[in-house]
Amino acid sequence: MNLSATIILAFGMSMDAFAASIGKGASLHKPKFSEALRTGLIFGVVETLTPLIGWCLGLLASQVVLDWNHWVAFVLLVFLGIRMVYEGIRGDDGEEAPKLQRHGFWLLVTTAIATSLDAMAVGVGLAFLQVNIIETALAIGCATMIMSTLGMMLGRFIGPLLGKRAEILGGVVLIGIGCQILYSHFSALS
Incomplete structure (x- = not known):
């Protein structure tokens, strides 16, 4: 795979994380650049890590991974999205609840795993190609870091415009990403 294909793949794989990070940034109270x-x-x-794991799994049992990754991503994203919508509605009782200053580590890891399962599936596919998986995985990771950081900062500006609805919108975005992953899987079958 040449450099331009690797860059396109890397930024393509980062789009789910970008969308999720906009929602995460919007649900916080003026997140700082450090957050x-x-x-x-x-x-x-x-x-x-996920394309590396997918690449290893692709060498072992590609069909099993491909059969289930869309369901795992769907369930995780919908669960996290419903949780965010619930928190947004619960906080909407007429009194402004203080917004979080930062998200918990495990919440971010869970969201990152849910949005990166497509990269694992790509890793499975890359196991059958002659690619340098380390370089490709690092390119995907760097693109995701850049796009997620930008998404959080974009969410910082969107959050005040949306007010209490930012967390609800973030949850709806996660649910939408999960549904899109499931739809893509089933539309590819037909």
């Missing part, structure tokens, strides 16, 4: 970078690093590390 955006922290989120970007977590998403980037997970997105670096």
Whole structure:
């Protein structure tokens, strides 16, 4: 795979994380750049590891991974999205609840895993091609770190415009990403 194909693949794989990080940034109270970078690093590390895991699994049992990855991503994203919508509605009782200053580590890791399962599936496919998986995975991780950091900072500006609805919108975005993953899988079968 040449350099331009690797860059296109890397940024394509980062789009789910970008969308999720916009929602995460919008649901926080004026997230600082350090929080955006922290989120970007977590998403980037997970997105670096998942194609490597997928590549290893592709060498072992590709069909099993491909049969289930869309369901795992769907369930995780819908669960996290419903949780965010619930928290947004619960906080909408007429009184402004203080917004979070930062997201918990495990919440970010879970979201990163859910948005990076497509990268694992790509890793499975890359196991059958002559590619340098380390370089490709690092490119995907770096692109995801950049896009997630930018997404958090974009969410910082969107959040005040949306007010209490930002967390609800973030949850709806996660649910939408999960549904899109499931739809893509089933539309590819037909």
